[in-house]
Amino acid sequence: MAAAVQDTTTPSFRDVDRSVLRVMEMPGRIYWLWVAFCFSLVAFGGAMWARQIYQGLGVTGLRQPVMWAIYITNFVFWVGIAHSGTLISAILFLFRTRWRTAVYRAAETMTLFAVATAGLYPLIHLGRVWNAYWLLPYPNERYLQPNFRSPLVWDAFAVSTYLTISALFLFMGLIPDVANAREQSTGWRKTFYSLLALGWQGTDEQWRHYSMAYLLLAGLATPLVLSVHSVVSWDFAMAQLPGWHSTIFAPYFVAGAIFSGVAMVITLLIPMRKWLHIEDLLTPWHFDNLAKVVLLTSLIVSYSYATETFMTWYSGDKIEQMTFHMRYFGPWGWMFWVMVLCNCTIPLLLFSPRIRVNLTALWIISIFVNIGMWFERFVIIAGSLAVNFNPSQWAFYRPSLTELSITVASFAWFLGLFSLFARFLPIVSMTELKEGIGWLRKALRKDYEKAA
Amino acid sequence: MSPSIEIVGSFADEMACTHCIEKLRAVRPAALRVFSPIPSHHIEHAIGKPKSRVRAFVLTGGALGIVSAIALTVGTSWEWNLVVGGKPIVSWPPFIIIMFELMVLFGGISAVLSFLFNARVPAFEIERGYSSRFSEDRFGIVVRCDEGQGAQVESILKESGAEEVVREAA
Numbered sequence: 020m021a022a023a024v025q026d027t028t029t030p031s032f033r034d035v036d037r038s039v040l041r042v043m044e045m046p047g048r049i050y051w052l053w054v055a056f057c058f059s060l061v062a063f064g065g066a067m068w069a070r071q072i073y074q075g076l077g078v079t080g081l082r083q084p085v086m087w088a089i090y091i092t093n094f095v096f097w098v099g100i101a102h103s104g105t106l107i108s109a110i111l112f113l114f115r116t117r118w119r120t121a122v123y124r125a126a127e128t129m130t131l132f133a134v135a136t137a138g139l140y141p142l143i144h145l146g147r148v149w150n151a152y153w154l155l156p157y158p159n160e161r162y163l164q165p166n167f168r169s170p171l172v173w174d175a176f177a178v179s180t181y182l183t184i185s186a187l188f189l190f191m192g193l194i195p196d197v198a199n200a201r202e203q204s205t206g207w208r209k210t211f212y213s214l215l216a217l218g219w220q221g222t223d224e225q226w227r228h229y230s231m232a233y234l235l236l237a238g239l240a241t242p243l244v245l246s247v248h249s250v251v252s253w254d255f256a257m258a259q260l261p262g263w264h265s266t267i268f269a270p271y272f273v274a275g276a277i278f279s280g281v282a283m284v285i286t287l288l289i290p291m292r293k294w295l296h297i298e299d300l301l302t303p304w305h306f307d308n309l310a311k312v313v314l315l316t317s318l319i320v321s322y323s324y325a326t327e328t329f330m331t332w333y334s335g336d337k338i339e340q341m342t343f344h345m346r347y348f349g350p351w352g353w354m355f356w357v358m359v360l361c362n363c364t365i366p367l368l369l370f371s372p373r374i375r376v377n378l379t380a381l382w383i384i385s386i387f388v389n390i391g392m393w394f395e396r397f398v399i400i401a402g403s404l405a406v407n408f409n410p411s412q413w414a415f416y417r418p419s420l421t422e423l424s425i426t427v428a429s430f431a432w433f434l435g436l437f438s439l440f441a442r443f444l445p446i447v448s449m450t451e452l453k454e455g456i457g458w459l460r461k462a463l464r465k466d467y468e469k470a471a
Numbered sequence: 472m473s474p475s476i477e478i479v480g481s482f483a484d485e486m487a488c489t490h491c492i493e494k495l496r497a498v499r500p501a502a503l504r505v506f507s508p509i510p511s512h513h514i515e516h517a518i519g520k521p522k523s524r525v526r527a528f529v530l531t532g533g534a535l536g537i538v539s540a541i542a543l544t545v546g547t548s549w550e551w552n553l554v555v556g557g558k559p560i561v562s563w564p565p566f567i568i569i570m571f572e573l574m575v576l577f578g579g580i581s582a583v584l585s586f587l588f589n590a591r592v593p594a595f596e597i598e599r600g601y602s603s604r605f606s607e608d609r610f611g612i613v614v615r616c617d618e619g620q621g622a623q624v625e626s627i628l629k630e631s632g633a634e635e636v637v638r639e640a641a
Contacts, residue, residue: 031608032508032607032608033607033608036607036608156543156547158547158550162550162551163551163553164547164548164550164551165547166555167543167544167547167548167562167565167566167569168555168556168558168562168565169565172569173565173568173569173572176568176569176572176573177568177572180572180573180575180576180579183576183579183580184575184576184579187579187580187582187583188579190583191583191586194592195508195509195606198606199508199606199607201606202603202606202607203603203607217587217592217593217594218592218593218594218595218596219592219594219606220506220594220597220598220601220605220606221506221507221508221605221606222504222505222506222598223504223505223506223507223514223515223518223520224504224520224590224591225590225591225592226507226510226511226514226515227515227520227523227590228523228524228525228585228586228589228590229510229586229590230510230515230523231522231523231525231526231586232523232525232529232582232583232585232586235525235526235529235578235582236579236582236583239529239533239575239578239579239582240575240579242571242575243572243575246568246571246572246575250568450508450509450510453508453509453608454509454510
């Protein structure tokens with residue numbers, strides 16, 4: 020369609036519907052093989068977790084002093100990934116950002132499944148998972164309630180609130196779209212979409228209340244997204260461990276979360292755009308803007324690394340300085356430099372407008388960012404624990420097969436759920452694309468002019 | 472008084488639909504209902520209904536969240552006065568975090584529930600005049616009026632650019 024866009028009336032509302040609904044037609048064998056592959060890995064990871072529950076945490080590589088390692092790294096990584104969805108769907112909605120309309124549904128879906136993945140890790144990390152309910156405000160047998168001064172309890176509240184609000188936000192946005200899908204489908208799909216659409220007919224009365232509820236949800240989700248990763252960062256910053264105890268952590272973690280999350284949106288959208296043939300909805304204009312967000316947050320993250328280093332030097336605290344010396348030049352120093360390369364250096368390529376719209380280059384850069392941000396969390400969490408106050412305790416951690424399998428399974432779980440959503444529910448919002456149809460037409464005309 | 476009728480006009484263009492609503496309101500029909508595939512501020516302003524009551528529900532929900540968090544944190548701390556880390560039994564700074572999270576949680580749930588309640592969804596009946604195209608690419612205006620006003624309403628709809636005008640018995 021992009022090449023045919025020469026006038027100001029295409030694509031029409033109907034063209035948008037056709038492009039999105041075509042994606043929701045019955046997928047082929049390769050798709051089902053991919054989903055089966057993902058869930059086979061999940062089953063393997065589940066079996067490894069079952070073994071861990073049966074045999075205890077001894078099957079992991081967790082040993083004193085590194086008792087938080089890959090599982091908690093994965094938790095922070097996935098919570099971070101989740102952040103871009105709310106940024107794109109709520110914060111950019113409040114700012115009426117034009118390019119968000121085509122990408123926000125995929126980002127929001129990614130958010131929901133990323134939080135659902137992150138939420139598994141505190142459970143997986145527990146030696147006695149059957150006591151997980153102790154985090155809830157529920158008194159134990161001695162009527163002792165959870166300690167609300169503990170950041171771990173804040174985290175339980177923050178992550179469960181985030182999961183609930185993300186799910187509600189996604190569901191609210193889906194209602195007009197599934198009502199549209201209901202009108203254009205048959206068989207079990209019609210029943211499925213009718214149930215989800217709740218009898219939506221788009222009356223002025225429905226839109227009046229819907230628009231207000233959506234606006235207020237966006238307004239509530241905006242400070243929530245900033246609070247959640249701040250609370251996650253306080254899991255570390257509230258402790259007195261060198262490398263963790265820092266006032267910079269909240270803004271530093273939030274910027275890092277948006278950085279990694281937007282990179283993950285790019286990682287998912289570029290292949291999805293090609294495989295689902297939605298080049299006419301996701302244009303280089305959208306990717307150009309996503310890349311600018313990655314570049315901006317990369318600069319903030321780089322600045323945070325520099326500030327953290329400066330603070331360590333300026334504080335004159337010998338123990339803190341030793342921790343950071345080991346972080347840069349110790350046995351795990353290579354991880355720090357991988358993180359600097361991936362998070363600070365490679366994203367600088369995005370200053371080039373040509374690279375920002377070169378989707379292959381952008382996709383490769385986004386993968387580097389994902390790798391770099393995973394290492395960042397690992398370096399902070401396990402790296403600081405390995406080199407604590409007392410050198411006689413220093414010990415370096417090696418992940419076990421159980422931990423690696425569960426990590427791979429969590430990626431498979433996330434990709435499997437996302438793949439299922441992408442083919443059975445509208446992965447691009449038809450309603451919002453139509454609302455901003457003028458901007459989409461303009462973006463496609465620009466592509467056409469370039470191609471011509 | 473002549474019997475009531477309903478006239479349905481279908482538009483391809485949002486602004487034509489908006490102008491038509493403004494003209495129709497001047498005629499003061501018995502009822503006016505608009506179907507739209509997208510949320511439209513133009514249409515919302517033209518119809519001139521007051522702001523949604525969802526705001527009040529969300530405010531109440533958010534306030535309830537804060538009060539619940541105070542009750543939870545302060546109440547459970549008082550229940551067993553255990554000093555942890557030398558901090559006061561009622562430590563407001565950490566409790567504010569729980570208050571904030573529950574404010575957002577209760578406010579968000581209130582937003583969705585009040586939308587469902589005020590917009591009357593789930594809706595089990597199809598509104599009169601609804602067509603599947605109003606969920607796809609057309610804007611619809613359903614005017615309920617006396618039969619005597621019918622011709623005038625139809626002419627406004629047609630002059631405003633309605634692609635199709637259908638008269639139904641109310």
